[in-house]
Amino acid sequence: MKVTVDKDLCLGCGICEGLVPEVFSLENEPVAEVLLDPVSEEYWDLVRQAAEECPEGAIIIEDDDEVPAVETAEEPVQEIIEEPVEETVEEVPVLVEETKNEESKMKAIVDKDLCTGCGLCEGTAPDVFSLANEPYAEVILDPIPEELWEDVRMAAEDCPEGAITIEE
Ligand code: SF4
Numbered sequence: 001m002k003v004t005v006d007k008d009l010c011l012g013c014g015i016c017e018g019l020v021p022e023v024f025s026l027e028n029e030p031v032a033e034v035l036l037d038p039v040s041e042e043y044w045d046l047v048r049q050a051a052e053e054c055p056e057g058a059i060i061i062e063d064d065d066e067v068p069a070v071e072t073a074e075e076p077v078q079e080i081i082e083e084p085v086e087e088t089v090e091e092v093p094v095l096v097e098e099t100k101n102e103e104s105k106m107k108a109i110v111d112k113d114l115c116t117g118c119g120l121c122e123g124t125a126p127d128v129f130s131l132a133n134e135p136y137a138e139v140i141l142d143p144i145p146e147e148l149w150e151d152v153r154m155a156a157e158d159c160p161e162g163a164i165t166i167e168e
């Protein structure tokens with residue numbers, strides 16, 4: 001943009017200088033002088049305003065290039081391709097650990113109606129059978145630890161009355 005001031009018209013009112021002192025000045029002249037040639041683009045709007053407001057129409061704008069419209073080229077919108085989300089939830093087989101408590105247990109029962117209190121069983125497996133408190137044998141271990149099983153089986157086999165029942 002190029003600006004000139006018609007010195008024959010200018011009254012030196014200072015309006016233009018007040019609007020855009022970077023371009024117009026009355027410092028050295030009784031009329032406005034233009035300080036910038038060409039006028040930087042940043043002042044174009046103010047210069048135009050000054051030209052409009054100049055009471056004498058003394059401001060002449062030449063080569064008033066229109067600010068080229070900023071091309072706002074639209075960027076192609078990227079298509080967001082949504083890929084199907086795969087089900088990543090896997091069926092985790094629950095390992096049911098069968099904690100087979102194969103803790104074999106042995107239980108001995110003395111039929112009090114059959115027992116005669118001979119004490120044979122107590123002699124064979126004193127940790128399991130006792131006649132200490134009863135006239136007949138009573139079982140004092142329940143369950144019976146594995147290391148005594150053989151003795152208990154033997155006691156049951158040897159019981160003359162068949163009074164010992166083993167549950168395994
Ligand atoms: S506004 Fe116009 S009349 Fe006033 S000083 Fe500027 S050019 Fe001159």
Ligand code: SF4
Nearest residue numbers: 115116118119121159
């Ligand atoms: S061996 Fe039989 S009869 Fe004898 S005490 Fe034991 S359970 Fe009773």
